[in-house]
Amino acid sequence: MLQLLINGKQAVLPPDFNVLLERSNPLLEFDGIRGARALNFKLPYDDVNNAIFGFYGNRNVSYKHAEYQCEKLYKGRSVERGYLKLLSSQSGFEVLFTENLSNIFGDYDTYSLQKLPFADIAIPGVLDANADESNDAFCWPMIRNDQFYGSNQGGYMGYVNKYADGAYEESPKVPFFFLRWVFEQLTAITGVKFTGTFLEDEAMESLILYNTHCLDGLSSITPGNHLPDMSIREFVNELRKLFNLAIWPNVWKKEIKIDFAKNYFAADVAVDWSKKFGKIRGKKPVLESRLELDWELESSDAMVSQIPEDLDGYLTDVGSEIPGIFPITTKFSTLAMQNGLPITSQQGVSALNGQQSSRFAPRLLFWRGLIDGLPLASTSSGTGTVVNLKWNGANGLKETYWEEFEKFKLNTHIYEGEANLNAYDLALIDSHRRAGELVKVHVQGYNYMIGRQQITLPGNRLPVLELWKC
Known part of the structure; x- marks a missing residue:
């Protein structure tokens, strides 16, 4: 009933063969991108399996450091795809099964964006003050920064990409790359295609990556200089x-x-699995149910050393009734705003005055284009559904993206039990391969x-x- 295809060839299995497969739901985890995994298992030594593994069972054949595509078929239906890594050929072929998400980007998996x-x-000979977020690689928003050149201000007027009377003036020039363009280039470099509603969203299309690396003394733009120092x-995480x-990663594809995860939490339930479980009795409480949302602010920006109200974090307000906190903190943050302009007070990266060692943290803004005669970026989107880069308040991140998850955490409990699932069911709840096609079910009234x-x-x-009540 169980078949194992390795690089498309059916392997010989031992008579008592079984394998334990463990899967997780990416909607419920925030500490990384995980795939399914299985414990090490052994395949018998015979001519068929030896040929599949490149005759490594022969004493004179060296190890090829190969990864083998592996597909598990149960009752003729594919229930899992991943990769095998050969660990040993002593007393059979010992292998490890994994979805291999840790190597989806190949040689570039551990590279910093700055080193890609x-x-x-x-x-450009003339900088475009009204860049097109749908097509251009970068834009040139005007930023207030009184400390860009530190103690060597000279004739600096306190603005990056200073613009007046229809033209950019003498000032440090810093390109801000569109998030959309970065994902396009990651596909070109790694071969991994990025899709989904996040990248199709009109507001997200105007997101730009803030940086402080100016073009002083340079003859070209090196994109990595203007991206955050992260893999x-x-x-993505x-x-x-x-x-x-x-x-939803799919390594084979x-x-x-x-x-947007909120759509999965808000979606109706269309599948009834009540008869696939025995009578449900008992449950486990989720103790960490108060949602705390926060970000790591730029430590070198004096404007956020005392946290402005708009950059304060969020905590579910239920008093002391529910003490357990579920914290989520992202490395991305944004800038303070003043009189319609982003404002910061931090030293920039420049070939002048020995400022090459300066650094910047990951921060985002929305490109707004040329408005009232100025090339503007903002913490508020100007296209699509209005989104504000702040946790609290109207159109803020919590209200826009986290409302459904917060309600879920406050009201959920966990039941864990056996389910009488067939091969089709097992394939359907492979969340990575099926991209979350089935993540919610109805069982006995809930x-x-x-x-x-x-x-x-x-x-x-x-x-x-494991079932989490919605």
Whole structure:
């Protein structure tokens, strides 16, 4: 009933073979992007399996450091896809199964965005004050910063990308790259395609990455200089913690779908699994149920050393009735605003005055274009649904993206039990491969979000599911 295809070839299994598969739900986890995993298992040594593994069972064959595509078929239906890593050929072939999310970006998996091989871009002869967020790579918003050159101010007038009377004036020039463009380039470099409602959203299209690396003394723009010092994986996960994103990676397809998680929590339940469980009795409380949202503010910006009200974090207000806190903190933050302009007070990165060692933290703004004669960026979006880059208040991040999750955390409890699932069911709740197609079910009067799964194949033991009440 269970078949194992390795690089498309059916492996020989031992008579008593079984494997425990563990899955998680990305909607309920915030500490990284995880895939399914299985404990190490052994395949018998025979000619078929030896050929599959490149004859590594022969004494004279060296280790090839290969990763083998592996597909588990249960009753003829594909229930899991991933990769095998060969660990040993002593007394059989010992292997480890994983979805291999840790290596989805290949050689670039651990690279900082600043070190990726982006192509340099010529500095435009005339800077565009009204860049198009749908097509352009970067824009040039005017930023108030009285400390850009530190103690070596000279004739500096306190503005980055200073603009007046229809033209950019003498000032440090800093390009701000669109988030959309960065994802496009990550696809070009790594081969991993990014899709989903987050990248299709009109407001998100205007997001730009703030930085302080100016073009003093440079003849071209090196994109990595203007991006935060974080890996691709960290970049995606920190955005996830800002906008409550659902991350659905598919390693075989080399695709990552990024959706707004709120849509999954708000969606209706269409599948009734009441008869797949025995009578549900008992439950476990979720003790950490008060939602706390916060960000790491730029430590070198004097304007946020005393946290402005608009940059304060959020905590579910239920008094002392529920003491347990569920904290989510992202490395992304934003800038303070003053008189319609972003304002900061921090030293920039410049080839002048020995400022090459200055650094900047990950921060976001919305590009607003040319408004009232000035190229503006803001903490408030100007297109699509209005979004404010602040946790609290109307159109803030909590209200816009986290409302459904907060209600879920306050009202949920957990039931864990066996479920009589067939091969089709097991395939359907493979959340990464099916991109969250089925994450909620109705069971005996209540709707539940499916959490962790423990699946033993072949099905001589029933799968154990964790159900979170919606």
